[in-house]
Amino acid sequence: MKALEVYKVSKYFNKGKKRKELIRAVDSISFEVYEKEIFGILGPNGSGKSTLIRMISTLLIPDEGTIKVFGYDVIKDAFKIRNIINRVSVEASFFKKLSAKENLLFAAGLYGLSRKRAFKKVLELSQKVNLPHNRLNEPLEDFSRGMQQKVAIARAFLTSPKLLLLDEPTTGLDPRAKKEVQELIVNARKEGTTILLTTHDMLEAEKLCDRVAIIHKGKIIVIGTPEELKRSVNPHSKNVTLEDVFMFYTGETFEEEFQEVS
């Protein structure tokens, strides 16, 4: 079954001093994600990854094209989609003065879980994401970024989402937290969740994703398994990296792109 169908989707923004300059943040993008796949959108800063995720999660309306999540249309069936997806992004909103436990219980309440079930689930999830039990009652503002990211991921699993949208889930994390978050992603898939993640980390894309779409200036340049993409650049070499793939298809280095807009 198709978890996600994105067909000729575009999103434009007005930019510049008088907002007269029109930029194509997402430019006629099409792709499909199958159930239980880990699908990566790999691209440098400003390539349109977050805009795409925000449209899929019904937070932004596409200017053109259609997006379906498990057959539901993002415009007509937005409420149904919100019940089966969850999005985790770096700007995850929390009550920073409240503890991780309080934040998770509050979210569980919003999702309609009973108090008893919420308590059970919060403890279960904190264990799953490796949040030390003795810190669950500390204010979230005292947590490191990695720990806050784990709380955000735990929160996403309060509802057993069918599709989990992860916008740069490991950006800015130290190597250990990064590895732990990556393990959570792999485990989530084992439990039946389909995952769409954005990243500008080539190694992460290669390690985690069944298939990857490389996005550049709002357009998808190429889609395939990491192996297929590397073979398409040079079928005879084992040393090709996704960085080489990016360079091959865009004529630019990922690093230059990255610096140019950051």
Ligand SMILES: Nc1ncnc2c1ncn2[C@@H]1O[C@H](COP(=O)(O)OP(=O)(O)OP(=O)(O)O)[C@@H](O)[C@H]1O
């Ligand atoms: N609300 C907005 N108003 C105007 N321009 C926007 C808006 N949101 C995004 N953009 C622009 O759209 C383009 C794509 O941005 P987007 O955040 O989707 O990229 P990204 O690939 O997620 O980048 P990053 O890795 O830095 O988060 C950028 O040029 C950005 O400046």
